[in-house]
Amino acid sequence: MWINESVICAAYTYKWGIALPVWWVSGLSFQIALMAILGIVAKLRVPYAHTSLEFIRMRYGKYAHMIFILLNLVNNIFGCGSMILAGAQLVTGMTGMHVIAAYILIPAGGKSICSRQHRQILI
Structure with a gap:
């Protein structure tokens, strides 16, 4: 996660409340898990x-x-x-x-x- 995504998340959390970071983390957790699986597959190949x-x-x-x-x-x-x-x-x-x-x-x-x-x- 790059700094601009963190800044946007913090700004929108201030604007709209605590629900936004919960949805943000749930969306990012899929990307993190996918990159871990891709890393394992790449290391095997x-x-x-x-x-x-x-x-x-x-x-x-x-x-x-x-x-x-x-x-x-x-x-x-x-x-x-x-x-x-x-x-x-x-x-x-x-x-x-x-x-x-x-x-x-x-x-x-x-x-x-x-x-x-x-x-x-x-x-």
Whole structure:
């Protein structure tokens, strides 16, 4: 579960009450169980693979491996981008910082986001 899903769940829980996280967890439990079963099946079919890319290379060959490298890179770019956007919205909501400044400063590091006064309160 990525940070943006957690933030949305917390925001909607605040808005609509405790029933939402119960439904959220019941929906996620199926995904967690499915991924555990898929991991077991993958380990049985290719026992010496440690990552999904090794699994693809050993099972389907070099061409599929290159395609999955590209797909994994695209997925990581979109995933990191959505996490930065969610984090920037959180920083904007907590500190009142301009959203564009938060987008730029989050990849630079967390200490540059908080002012001295906020940092003393957090410590």
